[in-house]
Amino acid sequence: MDKSGMFQDFNFKLVVIEALLDLEPHFLQELNDLKNKYVDDFEWYVGAGPIAEIRDYLEKLRLEADDLAKIEQLIFDGGHEIYHILKPDWDGEDELFDVESVEGFQHLKNLKTVDYISMCNPKVLGPFEKAGIEIR
Template identity: 40%
Template sequence: MGRAVDLEDEGYEIIPEAQDYLERYPLTDELLAAVEEIEFDGGETAYRFAWYFWDGEDDVFDVKDLSGIELCRNLRSFSAISMIGKVDVRTLLSFQRLENLRLNTGIDHIEALLDLPTLKEVKVLDDGTYDEVTTAGTPTRRIFDTLKDRGVRVSVHWMSAMLSNDPI
């Protein structure tokens, strides 16, 4: 950065030099191929590098789309806890090693879960998905039943709950 940073003075907003550095950080094909886990969660420590005292109460670091994620071709775990509005499951189909999926956000094209051959565990925290999974005969219920029949550990719960008492 070339200068000292007084976090008590500057840490309450984005530090422009730190943000610039992080945005320009050279992510080579080799580095991206080495990524096995991605987790979108406002509690991660990475945000402190650009905004030390960020409280997570705004959308400044939200992900608008997943363009380019396919470059992380060895991804085994994907988790969207926050910071992204919806996940289109079709975006994840290029990950032939994806084993663990956690979605606490909106979900589009949930049927694409059936096209993830190495999936071992799916955790969903979403009111709409929960309503459909707990209603017999719905397409979503059939999708999750099929996953369970394949040996995938499935956990679907409503938004206000902790995942320790999973209903299915």
């Protein structure tokens, strides 16, 4: 469970956060400040795990209902920016960010479609299908 209590799986929360990055969410400035502080100069970082300060921030982040209402589409893909904010040298070759549960998707009142490329077993997406959300 992520520390905000909104989602059962923190990695699913990352997919939701990724969907918000281009939609001007309330938290964007804070995340950009953390990115500027820890990611932009990550020579020190190579080979380390996720940046603890950014992970802690994202785990505790309570997403606001008006931001969540902006989401009409989720994309499950290993190329998301949020993964490289958390772990700048992540190459997508491990299961670090794989999603095991989408529980909490009910907060996404306007979600219409889910594009599946990778990052989970397709069975994980079953609750979307049961809720009438199109999976492509």
